[in-house]
Amino acid sequence: MIAIGLEEIQTARTRITSRVRRTPLVSAHPLRQRVTTARTLYLKLENLQVTGSFKARGAVNKLFSLPAEAVKAGIVTASGGNHGLGVAYAGWLAHTPAMVYLPGNAPPSKAEKLERWGAHVLVEGAVWDDANRAALAAATRDGLTYVHPFADPAVIAGQGTIGLEILEDAPDVDMLIVAIGGGGLISGVSLAAKALKPQITVVGVEPMGAPTLHESLRAGRVIELPEIHTTANTLAPRQSAEINLEIIRQNIDDIVLVTDDEMRQAARWLWFEMGVAAELSGAAALAALLAGKVHPSPAQNVCALVCGAGTDGLH
Numbered sequence: 075m076i077a078i079g080l081e082e083i084q085t086a087r088t089r090i091t092s093r094v095r096r097t098p099l100v101s102a103h104p105l106r107q108r109v110t111t112a113r114t115l116y117l118k119l120e121n122l123q124v125t126g127s128f129k130a131r132g133a134v135n136k137l138f139s140l141p142a143e144a145v146k147a148g149i150v151t152a153s154g155g156n157h158g159l160g161v162a163y164a165g166w167l168a169h170t171p172a173m174v175y176l177p178g179n180a181p182p183s184k185a186e187k188l189e190r191w192g193a194h195v196l197v198e199g200a201v202w203d204d205a206n207r208a209a210l211a212a213a214t215r216d217g218l219t220y221v222h223p224f225a226d227p228a229v230i231a232g233q234g235t236i237g238l239e240i241l242e243d244a245p246d247v248d249m250l251i252v253a254i255g256g257g258g259l260i261s262g263v264s265l266a267a268k269a270l271k272p273q274i275t276v277v278g279v280e281p282m283g284a285p286t287l288h289e290s291l292r293a294g295r296v297i298e299l300p301e302i303h304t305t306a307n308t309l310a311p312r313q314s315a316e317i318n319l320e321i322i323r324q325n326i327d328d329i330v331l332v333t334d335d336e337m338r339q340a341a342r343w344l345w346f347e348m349g350v351a352a353e354l355s356g357a358a359a360l361a362a363l364l365a366g367k368v369h370p371s372p373a374q375n376v377c378a379l380v381c382g383a384g385t386d387g388l389h
Contacts, residue, residue: 353384
């Protein structure tokens with residue numbers, strides 16, 4: 075039983091609307107290099123969200139749904155960078171302490187931005203799963219509220235507000251393409267989109283080097299990857315969670331895999347064609363189109379989420 079639906083997502087929007095940005099949905103036309111045979115290509119520019127990614131939505135919804143005593147005590151999380159920034163921003167809004175554990179593979183620029191938002195940053199382990207164990211221990215030890223990056227219903231509901239915005243701005247969208255890390259973004263977006271437009275197609279995109287949900291769906295259970303082989307670290311948890319797998323099983327039409335080089339090419343396309351600076355993970359949805367991993371029909375209107383800002387894909 076999934077304890078989240080359209081009502082929770084609409085409530086999240088009411089809660090966060092004055093605290094996050096309603097990001098632009100733009101048509102990619104005209105283009106020098108077409109990337110799809112679809113009728114229209116829309117881009118949802120969550121790279122323009124406060125802190126540079128969609129993560130602010132879920133973190134703000136989570137924090138401002140807590141009792142006042144819990145807010146005052148402070149919050150803690152583990153992150154590849156973007157979720158941590160969302161949590162740091164939420165803490166800054168609420169004037170409450172925010173502690174963020176980063177894995178060793180997080181870029182130094184993320185730690186610098188976190189500190190500028192006032193977060194206390196600690197580095198633990200090699201990958202997100204290592205940092206997450208430390209964050210959970212700190213929550214128990216210090217009486218802090220742990221904010222899960224993808225398996226918390228309030229976080230999922232916050233991310234789902236993107237789906238509401240897309241279908242309000244472009245009701246003709248027939249296909250959504252969404253990057254997958256732990257699965258919080260696509261869980262929320264797909265719940266909102268399928269509730270509003272059941273016939274819409276939702277396609278997830280994972281790195282070939284971190285096919286966490288792809289392999290979990292194939293196995294019929296949450297699996298833990300033995301290794302991660304991608305530089306798109308914000309899409310690289312070794313394990314998702316049951317709530318995300320269940321939502322994805324019910325709402326996602328397909329998951330495709332892209333290489334780091336395909337994401338890099340997509341990031342360069344976004345910069346050249348659109349003037350959009352997207353990190354590797356932010357370009358993953360577009361990479362699926364550019365690399366021919368997704369094949370919309372000429373009658374379909376497609377929306378790809380640009381979920382995170384950065385310049386790592388340009389080098």
